[in-house]
Amino acid sequence: METITENQKVRAAKKLKKMFGHVDLRDTSLICPIRDVMAVASDKWSILIVLYLGYFPVLRFNELKKKVYGISNKVLSERLKHLEGDGYLKRTMYPEVPVRVEYKLTDFGHSYLQKLIELTEWAETHKNCVISNRTSYHGS
Template identity: 75%
Template sequence: MQIETVTEKQRVNAARKLKKMFGGIDYTNMPHCPIRDVMAFVSDKWSTLIILHLGYFPVLRFNELKKKVFGVSNKVLSERLKQLEGDGYVQRTVYPEVPIRVEYNLTDFGHSYLQKLIELTEWAENHKNYVINNRENFKK
């Protein structure tokens, strides 16, 4: 597989964006990193899979989501859904029925993140063989 070459223009553009992102930060007086604070949670493997599945299936109940996010425990799924709801990515709708029915779907904000996540997962899919080959060669 041939990897696309990063052009000088792309490098300069990335450097400009990173300077804007990190250039004004006073690391000595910062209690936490605002980027890490947002990205650490939403980019973990379970949250990523939850968002991708809620993007594909517009509305899912807890047990439906658990079946689709293979390997996640009830506890972790519940924790991630609460955090995603609290951060504004996911909407939880409770229906006053017996038994109670709870459905989850992405908010508009969640959909905006989903668009970026799709780009990243497409990149990963397109470059997975490159990474796997490098891993194998590194072990030798």
């Protein structure tokens, strides 16, 4: 496991102060925009959708449904609409019979994908530590 230096802690504290220093954290209505953006972009389904669209440049609805195991049609449709509305992905409809709809990441979506890849790499690197900590915590 990597060691966090005091310098890294100071840099993180400065960034957090810049982010929240002007906000009265007791008034949660003031941080809603951050929470709102993070809620749409970071739920488990949206993360998987963005990761799969990063790996497969273009996917149709049913292809996404097969890859994002366990998601219902309703939830997938909702997540795709939110991600499209926020600019993470582009939906293209082709006037064919049956209608063909494809999804792909926008440049904005690709910028988010870069951060998700970093987070995913961190999770991969530290998964054994988390599992060990869980085991210790639960006494198994």
